Amino acid sequence: DAKTTQPPSMDCAEGRAANLPxxxxxISGNEYVYWYRQIHSQGPQYIIHGLKNNETNEMASLIITxxxxxxxxxxxxxxxxxxxxxxCIVRVxxxxxxxxxxxxxxxxxx
Amino acid sequence: xxxxxxxxxxxxxxxxxxxxxxxxxxxxxxTLYWYQQILGQGPKLLIQFQNNxxxxxxxxxxxxxxxxxxxxxxxxxxxQPAKLEDSAxxxxxxxxxxxxxxxxxxxxxxxxxx
Numbered sequence: 001d002a003k004t005t006q007p008p009s010m011d012c013a014e015g016r017a018a019n020l021p022x023x024x025x026x027i028s029g030n031e032y033v034y035w036y037r038q039i040h041s042q043g044p045q046y047i048i049h050g051l052k053n054n055e056t057n058e059m060a061s062l063i064i065t066x067x068x069x070x071x072x073x074x075x076x077x078x079x080x081x082x083x084x085x086x087x088c089i090v091r092v093x094x095x096x097x098x099x100x101x102x103x104x105x106x107x108x109x110x
Numbered sequence: 111x112x113x114x115x116x117x118x119x120x121x122x123x124x125x126x127x128x129x130x131x132x133x134x135x136x137x138x139x140x141t142l143y144w145y146q147q148i149l150g151q152g153p154k155l156l157i158q159f160q161n162n163x164x165x166x167x168x169x170x171x172x173x174x175x176x177x178x179x180x181x182x183x184x185x186x187x188x189x190q191p192a193k194l195e196d197s198a199x200x201x202x203x204x205x206x207x208x209x210x211x212x213x214x215x216x217x218x219x220x221x222x223x224x
Contacts (some may be wrong), residue, residue, distance in 0.1 A: 034212075042217060043201050043215025044203075085152075096158070097155060099155070102150075102151065102152055
C-alpha cells in the first residue's frame with residue numbers, strides 16, 4: 001500500500017472550516033483514499049473515502065488532486081467535538097486491510 | 111443498529127499472566143479484525159477473520175497471542191503469557207462484504223501489564 005504523510009498536529013477555531021492535508025505521492029490507480037478519526041478513548045470512526053472524484057457526506061468533504069498525489073479532508077464547521085486524531089489511509093480496492101500511521105492531532109479551540 | 115461490543119473495557123494483570131478479550135461484531139458482518147494500539151501510535155492489525163477463517167495473521171505474535179472465531183460471529187483474543195510491552199488498547203472492528211468495506215470499531219480494551 002502507498003504510504004501517507006500528514007502533519008503531526010494542527011489547531012482550528014470553532015465554527016471555522018478545518019482543512020486537513022495528506023500526501024500520498026506513490027498512490028496507485030487502484031488505491032482508494034480513506035479517512036478515519038479517533039476521539040480520545042474511543043475506537044476509530046470512518047469518515048469518508050474516495051478514488052479520484054471529490055466526495056461529500058454529512059461529516060466532511062474529500063478533495064483529491066487531479067494527479068491523486070495528495071488530498072484534503074474538509075470539516076466545514078468545526079466543533080469542539082471534532083477534536084480527535086485524523087488518519088489518512090490509502091487502501092487497495094478489494095483489500096480491506098487498513099494500515100494506520102500516526103495521523104494528525106486536530107484540536108478545535110473555542 | 112448495535113455497534114461492535116467489546117469486554118472488558120479495562121484489565122490490569124501482572125507479567126506472565128494470561129488474559130482474554132471478547133468481541134461481538136455488528137450483526138451480519140462477515141469480516142472481523144483485531145488491532146493493537148500502543149499509546150501515541152495508530153492501530154496495528156493483528157489478525158483478520160472472514161467468517162470463521164483466518165485471512166491475515168502475519169502480524170500476530172503467535173508464540174503468545176491466539177485468536178479464534180469459532181462460529182463466525184463473536185471472537186476471543188488471548189495473550190499467554192503477557193509481557194510488559196503488551197500494554198496497549200486492543201480494538202476489535204468488523205466490516206460487511208458489501209459497500210465500501212468501511213470498518214466499524216468497538217471502544218477497545220485497555221490492557222495494563224505490570
